[in-house]
Amino acid sequence: MADGTARERRKPMIGLQPENEADWSQYRGVMVLVEHRDGVAKKVSWQLLGESRRLADTLQAPLMALVIGHGVADLAEEAIRYGADRVYVCDSPELGTYRTRPYSRVCLHVIREYKPEIVLMGATYTGRDLAGAIATHLPTGLTADSTQLDVDDERLLLASRPAFSEKMLATILCKQFKPQMATVRAGVFQALPRDETRTGEIVAVAPQMDAQQIATHVLEFVAAKDGVDLEDAEVIVAGGRGLSGASGFAVLKELADALGGVVGASRAAVDLGWIDHSHQVGQTGTTVRPKLYIAAGISGAVQHVVGMQHADYIVAINRDPQAPIFKIANYGIVGDLFEVVPALTRAVRERRQNGSDMGSAGADLTLAGERR
Numbered sequence: 001m002a003d004g005t006a007r008e009r010r011k012p013m014i015g016l017q018p019e020n021e022a023d024w025s026q027y028r029g030v031m032v033l034v035e036h037r038d039g040v041a042k043k044v045s046w047q048l049l050g051e052s053r054r055l056a057d058t059l060q061a062p063l064m065a066l067v068i069g070h071g072v073a074d075l076a077e078e079a080i081r082y083g084a085d086r087v088y089v090c091d092s093p094e095l096g097t098y099r100t101r102p103y104s105r106v107c108l109h110v111i112r113e114y115k116p117e118i119v120l121m122g123a124t125y126t127g128r129d130l131a132g133a134i135a136t137h138l139p140t141g142l143t144a145d146s147t148q149l150d151v152d153d154e155r156l157l158l159a160s161r162p163a164f165s166e167k168m169l170a171t172i173l174c175k176q177f178k179p180q181m182a183t184v185r186a187g188v189f190q191a192l193p194r195d196e197t198r199t200g201e202i203v204a205v206a207p208q209m210d211a212q213q214i215a216t217h218v219l220e221f222v223a224a225k226d227g228v229d230l231e232d233a234e235v236i237v238a239g240g241r242g243l244s245g246a247s248g249f250a251v252l253k254e255l256a257d258a259l260g261g262v263v264g265a266s267r268a269a270v271d272l273g274w275i276d277h278s279h280q281v282g283q284t285g286t287t288v289r290p291k292l293y294i295a296a297g298i299s300g301a302v303q304h305v306v307g308m309q310h311a312d313y314i315v316a317i318n319r320d321p322q323a324p325i326f327k328i329a330n331y332g333i334v335g336d337l338f339e340v341v342p343a344l345t346r347a348v349r350e351r352r353q354n355g356s357d358m359g360s361a362g363a364d365l366t367l368a369g370e371r372r
């Protein structure tokens with residue numbers, strides 16, 4: 001817990017009430033935190049609003065968004081275009097960069113004041129940090145890293161997530177407290193189409209701490225050396241054990257660069273130490289939803305497929321025509337990746353040099369193959 005003194009931290013525990021003494025009837029609606037970096041929203045925020053629209057409609061309750069930051073008025077408008085009925089905005093210079101304490105204070109204030117019955121955040125580094133801090137202070141239950149959401153007849157949130165070494169899906173309920181909270185993996189839900197005509201209410205919220213009360217200061221951001229942001233990537237060129245070694249990823253990087261994308265990996269490649277875990281796609285890696293996913297030297301194990309099956313277009317390159325990855329690929333190329341990938345890279349570069357607008361790379365592919 002990054003927030004509060006020991007005395008402050010104990011406070012909510014004293015306030016714990018058994019189920020039959022608590023009155024949660026005023027808690028209504030679903031609230032989504034719109035996470036962003038420098039005013040650019042994380043895709044998971046819009047994906048969460050899309051799924052939460054369905055939950056709110058089922059509950060016949062409003063869908064609320066919460067935007068915290070500096071210069072974030074546009075994000076509030078965007079949240080409405082992506083499905084929110086009402087957006088709470090806390091816009092202040094000291095909230096320009098994420099810090100646990102000032103952000104959690106705003107969240108706690110908004111939740112206590114406006115009483116949503118469900119609060120959802122992306123299972124990002126920020127979302128995990130913030131959700132834990134808030135849930136502990138309220139106090140309430142929190143399901144981390146959910147991959148499915150639903151509500152039952154008693155308005156209980158059914159948050160499901162892989163459990164027991166990912167062997168089963170557990171559905172977790174928070175029966176005794178409100179709001180019910182969950183963080184949700186990026187890429188598992190789909191955002192609603194952006195609707196310019198949607199209207200909604202925007203409510204300004206005051207920051208809950210003065211700048212001088214905030215003990216932590218962000219000096220600078222240093223990007224991780226070998227890190228990658230798979231969640232928001234539109235093109236991913238991923239490799240597996242078929243790469244035969246770490247150097248194989250250099251071949252994939254050339255294609256990824258030509259397409260304006262990033263490099264992903266199977267767990268086998270990560271476990272062999274060929275590439276950093278941040279590149280791993282799948283059940284125990286990142287769930288992705290790019291426009292184009294190229295899987296080279298990846299067999300298509302179920303734990304990999306669950307993380308990339310929602311890509312708009314999947315291209316599989318494998319020398320084994322029986323490889324399971326071909327079952328979910330839009331386009332399949334049977335061959336040696338060390339011949340196929342460089343040939344694709346050359347073709348993409350040539351088209352770019354000739355001034356062809358590659359646009360969305362996925363939509364522009366002209367490879368022969370079988371559609372899903």
Ligand SMILES: Cc1cc2nc3c(=O)[nH]c(=O)nc-3n(C[C@H](O)[C@H](O)[C@H](O)COP(=O)(O)OP(=O)(O)OC[C@H]3O[C@@H](n4cnc5c(N)ncnc54)[C@H](O)[C@@H]3O)c2cc1C
Pocket residue numbers: 165166167239240241242243265266267268269280281282283284285286296297298299300301302303304307317318319320323335336337338
């Ligand atoms: C609890 C649990 C969680 C897991 N989570 C994940 C996860 O998040 N992500 C994940 O990826 N896996 C995960 N796994 C592992 C998963 O089951 C597979 O073992 C893994 O995905 C296999 O990786 P691979 O496809 O790279 O390797 P392999 O299955 O060994 O496949 C390699 C493929 O490369 C092909 N090939 C070889 N050489 C060439 C070449 N020169 N050109 C073209 N093709 C070639 C082969 O035909 C083969 O199909 C998990 C497993 C468990 C039990």
